[in-house]
Amino acid sequence: MTTHTTRMLIIGSGPAGYSAAIYGARAGMEPIVVQGLQPGGQLTITTDVENYPGFADVIQGPWLMEQMQKQAEHVGTRMMWDTIVEVDLENGSPFKAIGDSGDEYVGDVLVIATGAQAKWLGVPGEEELGGKGVSACATCDGFFYRGKKVAVIGGGNTAVEEALYLTNHSDDVTLIHRRDELRCEKILEDRMLGNDKITPLWNKTVKRFVAGDNGTLHHLELVDTVTGEESTLEVDGAFVAIGHAPSTELFKGKLELDAGGYLVVEPGTPKTAIPGVFAAGDVMDHTYRQAVTAAGTGCMAALDAERFLAELGDSRREAEAAE
Numbered sequence: 001m002t003t004h005t006t007r008m009l010i011i012g013s014g015p016a017g018y019s020a021a022i023y024g025a026r027a028g029m030e031p032i033v034v035q036g037l038q039p040g041g042q043l044t045i046t047t048d049v050e051n052y053p054g055f056a057d058v059i060q061g062p063w064l065m066e067q068m069q070k071q072a073e074h075v076g077t078r079m080m081w082d083t084i085v086e087v088d089l090e091n092g093s094p095f096k097a098i099g100d101s102g103d104e105y106v107g108d109v110l111v112i113a114t115g116a117q118a119k120w121l122g123v124p125g126e127e128e129l130g131g132k133g134v135s136a137c138a139t140c141d142g143f144f145y146r147g148k149k150v151a152v153i154g155g156g157n158t159a160v161e162e163a164l165y166l167t168n169h170s171d172d173v174t175l176i177h178r179r180d181e182l183r184c185e186k187i188l189e190d191r192m193l194g195n196d197k198i199t200p201l202w203n204k205t206v207k208r209f210v211a212g213d214n215g216t217l218h219h220l221e222l223v224d225t226v227t228g229e230e231s232t233l234e235v236d237g238a239f240v241a242i243g244h245a246p247s248t249e250l251f252k253g254k255l256e257l258d259a260g261g262y263l264v265v266e267p268g269t270p271k272t273a274i275p276g277v278f279a280a281g282d283v284m285d286h287t288y289r290q291a292v293t294a295a296g297t298g299c300m301a302a303l304d305a306e307r308f309l310a311e312l313g314d315s316r317r318e319a320e321a322a323e
Contacts, residue, residue, distance in 0.1 A: 133217020
């Protein structure tokens with residue numbers, strides 16, 4: 001077992017982790033980023049990215065994450081190819097984490113940027129057509145379906161919000177829900193039912209996503225949850241909106257989680273209830289979940305970490321002087 005020590009330990013990569021690392025390295029904190037199972041996060045499985053500021057042309061998600069990683073390394077970040085399986089936050093700074101490799105990581109501050117994963121239906125064609133007509137983020141990909149026919153699968157707040165958003169680009173939006181009533185807030189339900197661009201399709205589940213001759217999504221195979229009758233719906237794009245699952249298993253019982261499993265932070269900051277532990281990106285954001293907002297909270301975490309370390313140094317020097 002090897003012990004790796006740093007002033008700033010970051011668990012998780014992606015826009016939040018890499019941005020925290022860039023700012024942390026520039027502040028002289030010599031950060032370590034433990035990359036996790038999916039280095040680069042969700043953007044590594046996203047093809048066209050058209051809404052990240054600074055690029056006039058469409059860029060590729062994996063390329064953007066590669067550039068962020070290289071930038072973080074260039075300014076002094078150490079990248080570790082490991083997955084954290086245990087953390088020790090009980091005794092305050094320094095914080096300890098154990099990797100799947102058996103290595104130990106110790107940091108004076110800890111930034112948690114483990115992200116969140118979209119929940120999927122798990123039906124045939126879904127994975128194969130990811131980025132080819134099937135998506136889990138209308139805000140990210142809705143622009144590509146201007147003037148086309150789209151469907152949203154789900155019946156909660158997320159699904160209705162996605163459907164309403166898509167009406168900015170499409171006049172033909174179908175909401176597919178397995179029940180005969182929505183599970184969203186009443187105000188959202190009223191907005192959706194009052195929008196003539198959205199057609200609800202009740203008591204239906206998606207059995208299969210089917211590609212056309214060009215390899216992109218052509219239609220959905222549906223099953224009626226009451227009668228069992230099968231049908232098809234031709235669409236150009238389908239958005240799975242059945243929620244997200246934040247990657248917070250490591251922190252259950254150690255940090256406060258909200259009802260959705262997201263890390264709780266002080267409003268307007270990345271600060272958790274434990275001084276010196278910060279959360280950035282989708283692991284603490286159940287509202288926006290965008291690359292640019294994740295990067296912003298990563299920056300905030302690094303700036304607050306720098307202030308924490310400065311105050312920690314002052315208090316330690318005062319304690320030493322008093323001895």
